[in-house]
Every structure is written in C-alpha cells, then in structure tokens.
C-alpha cells in the first residue's frame with residue numbers, strides 16, 4: 001500500500017505524553033501499518049498562536065529535539081527525508097519516510113532569518129498561521145489578512161524552498177498569499193466549504209485556484225470539518241472527495257489526516273483504518289483516482305515543487 005499524509009500533530013502529542021512514535025495511545029503510531037507500506041508522513045510541529053519571541057523559539061526547539069530523538073530511536077523503521085528523491089531510498093531500505101513541517105508561523109518569532117534556519121532543519125512546508133493571530137497574519141477565527149511582515153515571509157519561504165501552506169488562513173490572507181506566491185501552494189488539511197460550511201474548509205474559488213496553479217489539498221478526517229456530527233459516516237467524508245473531483249481536483253487532492261490533532265470518526269480514528277478508507281474510495285471512485293489521492297498527487301506536487309524552486 002502507498003500512503004502520503006500531508007498533516008498530523010503526533011509530534012506535539014507524543015512529546016506531551018512522553019511517548020514514542022510507536023505506542024498504544026495515539027491515533028498515528030508507526031507500528032500499526034505493515035513495514036512494507038510505502039508511507040510518507042508529514043509530521044508537523046504545531047505552534048500555539050500566543051508564543052512570542054524566545055518562548056516561541058524554545059517551544060519549537062524542544063519539540064524539534066523530541067522529533068529528532070524519535071527518528072534516532074526508531075531509525076530501523078523510519079527516517080527523515082528532505083526531498084522526494086529520498087522517499088524511494090527510504091522504502092528500499094524498508095523504512096517509512098518522515099517529512100518535517102510546521103503548523104503556525106509564530107515559529108518565526110517575527111524574525112525573517114529563522115526561515116533559512118528551518119529550511120536547514122529540513123522543514124518542507126509551513127502554515128502561515130493557526131486559528132488566531134501571529135506576526136505573519138491572522139487565521140480563520142479572524143477576518144484580516146497578512147501583515148507587511150507576512151507578505152515578506154511568503155517570498156522568503158519560497159526562496160528557502162518551504163511550501164506555503166494556506167490551511168488555517170482566512171480568505172483575505174489566502175488571496176493575499178496567492179498574489180505574492182510564485183510557486184504552487186498547499187492546503188495541507190482542509191475540506192470543502194460547499195459541503196460543510198466551516199471557516200477551516202475551502203471555498204470553491206479557492207479550490208479552483210489551487211487546482212489551476214498546480215497546488216495540493218489534503219483531505220482532513222476531523223469530524224468538525226466533515227459535517228460537524230459526532231460520528232460522520234464514510235459517505236459524509238466521501239462527499240468532500242466527490243466535490244473536489246467535480247471541481248476538477250483529481251490531480252490535486254491528497255490526504256491530510258490531522259491525526260492526533262482532532263477527533264476522528266470511529267471508523268477512521270487510527271492510522272491502520274486508512275486501509276478501509278482506501279477500499280471505500282476505490283469502490284466509489286476507482287483505484288486509479290484513489291491511488292492518486294492516497295499517494296501520487298502529493299508525491300508529484302513535491303517533485304514538481306523541488307524542480308521549480310531548484
């Protein structure tokens with residue numbers, strides 16, 4: 001099986017609970033999928049909105065250190081990759097691949113030079129905001145967009161080959177970012193607002209823009225973004241997939257589970273259950289399309305991005 005997941009919050013969860021990457025507690029644990037799975041997992045370091053200055057830097061370092069120690073501890077099973085070329089090498093060695101990402105631009109502590117530093121650590125993608133405000137701009141719980149500093153951040157991230165992740169941005173910020181970005185953008189974990197009207201989901205014009213510009217969108221498993229019910233049915237999640245496909249997103253949709261960051265439906269609340277999701281989607285949309293959503297689209301997105309930014 002092939003699996004490429006653009007977002008999880010597992011690092012912060014296991015750091016808080018002092019757990020390993022393989023454990024019996026978290027939604028995403030690396031011992032629950034067969035080791036021959038070609039699995040690339042984006043591990044986000046989630047940054048709370050309110051961290052500023054040195055506190056933001058310390059918070060990031062503590063979690064990044066924990067991530068590195070986990071890579072060391074589980075080096076037989078998983079390794080960090082900094083380019084898609086390294087994915088196939090990891091699989092050939094019988095390992096899963098981990099891509100490091102950041103959720104929340106407070107990680108920069110308002111300092112543009114920290115972007116280069118993140119790039120050197122192998123950070124591949126970063127959301128500009130979380131739900132609230134930071135130095136870059138404001139997220140989906142507010143309605144104003146990017147600050148002048150935030151506009152500079154866009155170009156500096158691209159110069160350092162870090163993908164702009166627009167999940168959590170509000171609409172004003174999204175369109176501002178779209179104007180400045182020279183390369184395709186990602187929405188790592190967002191669904192369709194036309195299916196379930198939540199400010200964390202994307203409107204059709206945003207989805208069309210991402211499709212037209214060669215970006216990527218990760219399907220989120222959080223019940224609050226599926227339909228707001230306690231236990232949505234598979235069909236309720238598939239409605240989002242269907243809508244993406246109707247908009248022409250066959251080569252744009254990927255997975256962005258949000259594991260360990262949110263409540264999931266019972267039939268999908270642990271990573272091994274994605275195999276059941278694969279079967280459901282293959283039945284509904286065909287294997288070729290499902291393979292694209294489960295892996296190929298995300299792989300090609302990063303491959304093309306790396307070629308484009310050089």
Ligand SMILES: [Zn+2]
Pocket residue numbers: 103168189261
């Ligand atoms: Zn999130």
